Amino acid sequence: MLLSLSWLREFTPYKGSIDELSHRLTMVGLEVEEIIRPFPHLSPLVVGRVIEKRQHPGADKLSLCSVNVGGPDSLNIVCGAPNVEAGQNVAVALEGTKLPGGQEIRKTRIRGETSQGMICSETELELGQDSAGIMVLNDGIKPGTGLSYALGLEEFVLDIGVTPNRPDCLSVLGLAREVAALFDLPLNMPVLNLYEDGDRDCTDEVQIEIEDPAGCPLYQARIISGCHIRPGPAWMRHRLMAVGVRPINNIVDVTNYIMLELGHPLHAFDRTLLEGDWIRVARAHSGSRFTTLDNQERELNDRDLLIRDTRKPVALAGVMGGANTEINDRSSEVLLECAVFNPLNIRQTARRLGLHSESSFRFERGVDQAGAPFALDRAAQLMSELGCGRVYKGVAKSEPRPCKPLQVGFRRERANSLLALDVDQEYCRRVLTSLGCQIQEESGTMQVTVPTYRPDITREVDLIEEIGRVYGLDKTPEHLPKVQKSLEQGEADHEYEFLDSIKQWARGLGLQETINYSFVGMTDLDFLGIPLEGRVRVFNPLSEEQDVMRSHLLPGLLYTLKHNLGQGNTRLRLFETARSFVQDQTSETGVRENNRLALMLYGRRHRGHWPYPQDDVDFYDLKGLVENLLQSFGSFEGHFVLQENHSYLEPAVRCVYHRKEIGLLGRVRPEQSRVYKARKDIWFADLDLDKLHELCSGVKPQFQALPRFPVVKRDMTVVAPLELGYQQVLEVVENAGVAILEDVSLVDMYLPQEQQEKKFTLRLTYRHPDRTLKDSEVDREQQKMVDLLLKKLPVGFP
Amino acid sequence: MNTVQELNNSLKSLIQEFEHILNQASSLQELEDARVVFLGRKGKLARIMSRLPELDPADRPGTGRTANEVKTELNRILENRKEALEKQAAAGGDITFDPTLPGRTPDMGSLHPVTRVIQDISNIFVGLGFDIVTGPEVETDFYNFEALNLPPGHPARDMQDTLYITKSLVLRTHTSPLQVRTMEKRRPPLAAIAPGKVYRRDSDLTHTPMFHQIEGFLVDTHVSMADLRGTLTAFAQRIFDPDVKVRFRPSFFPFTEPSAEVDISCVMCQGQGRNQDGSTCRVCKETGWVEVLGCGMIDPEVFLQVGYDPDIYTGFAFGLGVERVAMLKYGINDLRMFFENDIRFLNQFA
Ligand SMILES: [Zn+2]
Numbered sequence A: 001m002l003l004s005l006s007w008l009r010e011f012t013p014y015k016g017s018i019d020e021l022s023h024r025l026t027m028v029g030l031e032v033e034e035i036i037r038p039f040p041h042l043s044p045l046v047v048g049r050v051i052e053k054r055q056h057p058g059a060d061k062l063s064l065c066s067v068n069v070g071g072p073d074s075l076n077i078v079c080g081a082p083n084v085e086a087g088q089n090v091a092v093a094l095e096g097t098k099l100p101g102g103q104e105i106r107k108t109r110i111r112g113e114t115s116q117g118m119i120c121s122e123t124e125l126e127l128g129q130d131s132a133g134i135m136v137l138n139d140g141i142k143p144g145t146g147l148s149y150a151l152g153l154e155e156f157v158l159d160i161g162v163t164p165n166r167p168d169c170l171s172v173l174g175l176a177r178e179v180a181a182l183f184d185l186p187l188n189m190p191v192l193n194l195y196e197d198g199d200r201d202c203t204d205e206v207q208i209e210i211e212d213p214a215g216c217p218l219y220q221a222r223i224i225s226g227c228h229i230r231p232g233p234a235w236m237r238h239r240l241m242a243v244g245v246r247p248i249n250n251i252v253d254v255t256n257y258i259m260l261e262l263g264h265p266l267h268a269f270d271r272t273l274l275e276g277d278w279i280r281v282a283r284a285h286s287g288s289r290f291t292t293l294d295n296q297e298r299e300l301n302d303r304d305l306l307i308r309d310t311r312k313p314v315a316l317a318g319v320m321g322g323a324n325t326e327i328n329d330r331s332s333e334v335l336l337e338c339a340v341f342n343p344l345n346i347r348q349t350a351r352r353l354g355l356h357s358e359s360s361f362r363f364e365r366g367v368d369q370a371g372a373p374f375a376l377d378r379a380a381q382l383m384s385e386l387g388c389g390r391v392y393k394g395v396a397k398s399e400p401r402p403c404k405p406l407q408v409g410f411r412r413e414r415a416n417s418l419l420a421l422d423v424d425q426e427y428c429r430r431v432l433t434s435l436g437c438q439i440q441e442e443s444g445t446m447q448v449t450v451p452t453y454r455p456d457i458t459r460e461v462d463l464i465e466e467i468g469r470v471y472g473l474d475k476t477p478e479h480l481p482k483v484q485k486s487l488e489q490g491e492a493d494h495e496y497e498f499l500d501s502i503k504q505w506a507r508g509l510g511l512q513e514t515i516n517y518s519f520v521g522m523t524d525l526d527f528l529g530i531p532l533e534g535r536v537r538v539f540n541p542l543s544e545e546q547d548v549m550r551s552h553l554l555p556g557l558l559y560t561l562k563h564n565l566g567q568g569n570t571r572l573r574l575f576e577t578a579r580s581f582v583q584d585q586t587s588e589t590g591v592r593e594n595n596r597l598a599l600m601l602y603g604r605r606h607r608g609h610w611p612y613p614q615d616d617v618d619f620y621d622l623k624g625l626v627e628n629l630l631q632s633f634g635s636f637e638g639h640f641v642l643q644e645n646h647s648y649l650e651p652a653v654r655c656v657y658h659r660k661e662i663g664l665l666g667r668v669r670p671e672q673s674r675v676y677k678a679r680k681d682i683w684f685a686d687l688d689l690d691k692l693h694e695l696c697s698g699v700k701p702q703f704q705a706l707p708r709f710p711v712v713k714r715d716m717t718v719v720a721p722l723e724l725g726y727q728q729v730l731e732v733v734e735n736a737g738v739a740i741l742e743d744v745s746l747v748d749m750y751l752p753q754e755q756q757e758k759k760f761t762l763r764l765t766y767r768h769p770d771r772t773l774k775d776s777e778v779d780r781e782q783q784k785m786v787d788l789l790l791k792k793l794p795v796g797f798p
Numbered sequence B: 001m002n003t004v005q006e007l008n009n010s011l012k013s014l015i016q017e018f019e020h021i022l023n024q025a026s027s028l029q030e031l032e033d034a035r036v037v038f039l040g041r042k043g044k045l046a047r048i049m050s051r052l053p054e055l056d057p058a059d060r061p062g063t064g065r066t067a068n069e070v071k072t073e074l075n076r077i078l079e080n081r082k083e084a085l086e087k088q089a090a091a092g093g094d095i096t097f098d099p100t101l102p103g104r105t106p107d108m109g110s111l112h113p114v115t116r117v118i119q120d121i122s123n124i125f126v127g128l129g130f131d132i133v134t135g136p137e138v139e140t141d142f143y144n145f146e147a148l149n150l151p152p153g154h155p156a157r158d159m160q161d162t163l164y165i166t167k168s169l170v171l172r173t174h175t176s177p178l179q180v181r182t183m184e185k186r187r188p189p190l191a192a193i194a195p196g197k198v199y200r201r202d203s204d205l206t207h208t209p210m211f212h213q214i215e216g217f218l219v220d221t222h223v224s225m226a227d228l229r230g231t232l233t234a235f236a237q238r239i240f241d242p243d244v245k246v247r248f249r250p251s252f253f254p255f256t257e258p259s260a261e262v263d264i265s266c267v268m269c270q271g272q273g274r275n276q277d278g279s280t281c282r283v284c285k286e287t288g289w290v291e292v293l294g295c296g297m298i299d300p301e302v303f304l305q306v307g308y309d310p311d312i313y314t315g316f317a318f319g320l321g322v323e324r325v326a327m328l329k330y331g332i333n334d335l336r337m338f339f340e341n342d343i344r345f346l347n348q349f350a
Helices: A005-011 A018-027 A147-152 A172-184 A235-243 A250-262 A343-353 A358-365 A370-386 A412-419 A425-434 A460-472 A487-490 A495-508 A522-527 A554-566 A619-632 A670-676 A689-696 A724-735 A775-791 B002-022 B030-039 B044-049 B060-093 B113-127 B155-159 B176-186 B227-241 B301-307 B322-330 B343-349
Strands: A002-003 A031-036 A047-055 A062-067 A075-079 A089-093 A108-110 A113-115 A117-119 A159-160 A196-201 A208-209 A218-225 A267-270 A280-285 A289-291 A295-299 A304-306 A313-316 A331-340 A391-392 A396-398 A406-410 A438-442 A445-450 A572-583 A593-601 A638-643 A649-657 A660-668 A682-688 A713-720 A741-748 A757-766 B138-141 B164-166 B169-170 B190-199 B210-221 B248-255 B256-265 B287-296 B311-320
Touching: A002 A005, A002 A172, A002 A235, A018 A031, A018 A159, A018 B248, A031 A741, A062 A117, A075 A089, A075 A267, A075 B002, A075 B113, A075 B343, A089 A313, A089 A554, A108 A159, A117 B002, A159 A572, A172 A250, A172 B287, A208 A218, A208 A289, A208 A396, A218 A370, A218 B343, A235 A250, A235 B002, A250 A267, A250 A358, A250 A370, A304 A343, A304 A660, A304 B030, A343 A358, A358 A724, A370 A391, A391 B060, A406 A412, A406 A460, A412 A445, A412 A460, A412 A660, A425 A445, A425 A460, A445 A593, A460 B248, A460 B256, A495 A572, A495 A593, A495 A619, A495 A689, A495 B113, A522 B210, A554 A572, A554 A593, A554 A670, A554 A682, A572 A757, A593 A619, A593 A689, A619 A638, A619 A649, A619 A682, A649 A682, A649 B343, A660 A670, A713 A775, A713 B060, A724 A775, A757 A775, A757 B210, B002 B030, B002 B044, B002 B060, B030 B044, B030 B060, B030 B210, B044 B060, B113 B190, B113 B210, B113 B227, B113 B322, B176 B190, B176 B210, B210 B227, B227 B248, B227 B256, B227 B311, B256 B311
Parallel strands: A196 A391, A208 A280
Antiparallel strands: A002 A159, A031 A159, A047 A062, A047 A089, A062 A075, A089 A117, A108 A113, A218 A331, A218 A391, A218 A396, A267 A331, A280 A304, A289 A295, A304 A313, A406 A445, A438 A445, A572 A593, A593 A682, A638 A649, A649 A660, A660 A682, A713 A757, A741 A757, B138 B169, B164 B169, B190 B210, B210 B311, B248 B256, B256 B287, B287 B311
16 A cells, blocks of 8 residues: 555644654554655756747757746756747746656757757646646746645655555555654544536436345445546646656546555546446356456456446456446546445455455455445535535435444453463553544443444454553563473374474485475476376466476476586486475375485486596485485395386386385486486486384384304305396395304305306304304204205305 | 635625615615625525535634624615605605695585584483483374363364374474473373474475474473573573573463563574665564564463373473574574485585
8 A cells, every 4th residue: 555645644643754754653553665666757847937038940840948946047948848938937847857767967069959858748748648748737836846845745655564454544544544643643633515517416317226235235426517537637637646646637647546545445437338227236146257457358256246337247346346337538527436345246356356355455454334424425526616516415325234333342351361471451442542443331341332334343352452552562461371282192293303304314324315306397207207197286386397296206306407407417316305395185185295315317427526526326226315314214125126128217126124114225217317307327216114113213223132143144146147136145145044143244256247147245243152163063053045046046156 | 815805705795785876775675685685594694504515614613604694784774764855754755745735624414504513401300301202203183282271173274284194184384282292191290302203284484284393391499481481591592692691471371370481682683683784684584583482381271181180280381483583593584495405515514
């Protein structure tokens, strides 16, 4: 809401500074977001008097003017306007002035004659549309006076952020009420002095019929006849422009002026275009069409409210008038509407049609029904005073739902306890009264009658807020709460803690945390071959790139990779913990949210050059990270199983932990990674953190006595065909039932050139818990495993 | 010359020879090589000793003693020389050693600045006795709006442009649904914070469609505005600066009454509105204050939704934007950096 300071001062005699006013308004919840000087470019302009006008010797259409601008010497100014005459007061841009359009005034010669400035038109100063000639000002002004001052232009405008609960503050009047209460000033309402003209009575001319009283509790109208449509007076146009409203014509300007001043949107119909003698307010028929003022044809539904004449709809109630009855240059009679519409109706219509106007904005939040008659009369009075036309007697009116002020009980103790204050009854009474409430006291409690312009106050707590607001929330006491809390309740939710431990783990291993958007594009998922089923679509996405909730973390990280490669960051060790989203009718919201951990490795294995080999990361770097994670939970039982035909990983390896599949790791298929500008392999793992959390919760270390007898170590080399996995050899050895076998590790793997077979060298560690082992028994046990390997697997021994 | 003399001379000459070689040795490895040559199983001393049986039985003990003395002496010389070499090495005598070469530094990981701020904030509130709770990001209209006193058609719904999944399912626009979910599950007294992702249908220089919030709330009997103010002032001073000033401005949220917005004195210009060089501060737009969170006393309507008696219980709630705090705390000036994940950006938060 833009508030002009001079307009405000017409309602309450605030004499203080603009900064003090801004601060106080901000601290009562009317945040001043900006202090605007609405016509900054006009401040260097001055009023000049044309002393003499001569014909330019070199050009028919130019005049040479001698202009007094207050100084000892008058200026010579060449002027091309047809209407310039000696004796006029005019707007002069002196040398060095920059006009709103960007033009800078310099001393020049025009066809051989010196010009020391410029006499300006309204258009050049962006004060109006009249470009036919220069602006001619009132006679009484002294030459040299600042133009802004001479025109009475607004000096300051406050941009105030009005919260949606305060529709009353969407008007000069409402803000003036607040200012008057804050600074203990009187509130001066404009004096109504409406002169009703002629013998015809509006109530004889127009009947109002309301079919939907809930949608329209009040409709009233006046008739202005003998209209002359022309631009409104300069002071009104300037004031409207200062608060960002474009002047249209005298009738429309008055409706806008009253809306800004009193908060009531009005609408003016060209009455000569209205058919019949009644106005009907009714719901639209579903599917019917209506063309609004902006010449757009709109399709309506049965929740939209229409204003109709005898034959046709003429306005979309509260939102926008119709093109068919719009005020135009030839309008000779006006029907002026001042009504109240249901906020919900207006809101749904405005939103559905994307038609947000100053009028719908106010109706959506709620206008003061009790104030409507005053607004209509003041508008009619202005129209009459400004010579727009003559006002008929009477008001055509229907008010099926009169409004009644609300009564709310108020306990001072409750206010003091909630706000931690100690204010007395008299203080509360004074504050509430200053805000327009009426108070009756009954045995200690106050019955507060709330003014109809404050729809936000319906309960005791709302009145308490008013006390706090005016007292100053910033001045109330403060201390840390003293709360007794049961320790039992702290147990419920460990999700945050677990995720945090995962992040600490990843950071410790030199991975960098990324955060990507939770939504991706359908095409991103399609591209990775992820099935359509179960996707959670965004109904109203901002763009196609963000139209589905991610079911996989890979696309986001691929975009991160692409961005980094584009920036020349060619070595990436990334992780992300985030939720994936899949439809699941068994979950509370119908969407299953699953915490995942994604790891991505790309480029060189080591960050430095010397003394490291300059090779790139591979599968075993990634697998090592996953194994490290599993070990960090106290046990190492991860199994890794190759999966054929995965849609975006090749190879794709499933990770199985405690017999549950917890994730997948592998290399992003080259044909897919290329699209993200990757020139090397992208190694990617995606793990289910919820499953891991479940498997690992409750796992705690179990102490085992340290061994007291020495180990015996033996190496065993196994020759295996290429397709045989290390895991298979390991499983046979570990399951051979050799009790004294403590550990098996791979010490070497050799792939001979001819590539027909490979050699694993295993180091077997033996130990007996209670005595020192003899060589012979170790030999015997090792032979047992050799025999078993030969029996179970196609292996040999060198 | 008889054998006894010959052996005794050979033994004694070993000492000089060994000393000479050791003095020339410049590394521990060379010492070890010399040790093997002289004192090894097949070394010079051993070879001389192996000739003892050639002597008269009467001469054997004397020569044997000499041999042992020589052996002791050789070992002493070796130890001395070793010690000297080690001292020399420790004193930097090894000219191949260059301490300025790069070390084998493991990779430095990093946590996203959003995570760091959430951790900092969580630590403060956990220290004050708050629990940490989490909840769904795809939320029902009921929890996201209705239960928070935002019925359908409420104009305050416009304050948050919503991304919908279905008519009744939204991407949560704030972490406030956790107030309701937690109150449903527990009974007062309770105090919790809820960090997490939230979503709005908004994308420009100062808005991203996803960002992070932390909701905090406390419910008990006799909770007052003073408790809220005390908590948030303590919080602001710990997270930003012990000298930071905190200002409470009345505002409006449908689920709190009274409601307030909290400003802190601008951390960039120390609340002056102008930088040290006199230029205007862009962070606070010259006001000296920056808004960091919204808060208020929990509205009685919210208590009614979860079956708490508003005549018995009162409470406060607040919500703050994590990215906003991170920008102020770390001086980040571009919101979009948070989700580009440029590692040169991430590296700064190791
Ligand atoms: Zn600042």
